[in-house]
Amino acid sequence: DVKVTQSSRYLVKRTGEKVFLECVQDMDHENMFWYRQDPGLGLRLIYFSYDVKMKEKGDIPEGYSVSREKKERFSLILESASTNQTSMYLCASSLSGYNQPQHFGDGTRLSIL
Amino acid sequence: EDQVTQSPEALRLQEGESSSLNCSYTVSGLRGLFWYRQDPGKGPEFLFTLYSAGEEKEKERLKATLTKKESFLHITAPKPEDSATYLCAVRTFGNEKLTFGTGTRLTIIP
Incomplete structure (x- = not known):
């Protein structure tokens, strides 16, 4: 299992x-993804990566950056945390290819006070 | 812009009462439609992928179908353990990204 x-x-x-x-x-897996999940808004893609050291902006990249130095690891960075970044953050990975599903972790519930 | 709409937002059923969840989509070119199940405090768990209109997939009490504009997740004789939020997502041509709907929260009452 993944x-x-x-x-x-x-x-x-x-x-801050x-x-x-x-x-x-x-x-x-070649591909890795970071989403945030908020009530009523669903899952929204922040960034994704299709290879080591490669990254692509998703739908809501503002205030975030990412790092992928090794194939198995994908980091999400909040440069200066703000209260509107309080959310559930979900990471996913997949093989390349249109028929490949994404597989998710169990999430990090982040609270910014 | 790709759009995915799920209905209803929430559904309460008695155990054994069959029903369907809807996922309608507006995309530029569908490459695949994915169904996921999400339990509270967990990440989404992959269920099915559908690729073309007329396709059907089944798993236990769940059956997913696809038309050119929507997908249905049929639940037959559900049990309390089927309670979860069900998410659908679409992938379009030339795109590794998924666009998700906001989900249907299903509750099965014993």
């Missing part, structure tokens, strides 16, 4: 802090 592991289930940070969310997958 395993996507997010480093923290719950995280509480202060406004730099926040790192980590995600690791164990299936040698």
Whole structure:
């Protein structure tokens, strides 16, 4: 089975802090994704990566950056956390190809105070 | 812009009462439609992929169907363990991204 592991289930940070969310997958997937999930808005794509050191902006990249130095690891960075970034953050990975589903981790619930 | 709309937002059924969830989409060129199940506090779990109108996929009490404008997730004789939020998502040509709907929260009452 595919395993996507997010480093923290719950995280509480202060406004203005730099926040790192980590995600690791164990299936040698080329693609990795970061989403946020908010009530009534569904899952929205922040950034994705289709190869090491490659990244593409998703639908809501403002205030975020990403890093992919190794194939199995994809990090989401909140450069200066703000209260409107309080959300559930979900990481996913997939093989390349139109018929390949994305597999998700269990999420990090991030609260910015 | 690709759009995915799910209805209803929430559905409560008695155990054994069959029903359907709807996912309608407006996209430039459908490459695949994906159904996921999400339990509280968990990430979405992949269920099905559908590629072309007329296609059907089944898994236990769930059957997914696809037309040119919408997909249905039929639930036959549901059990309480089928309670979850069901999400659909679409992928379009030349795109690795998925566009998600906001989900249907299904509750099965014993």
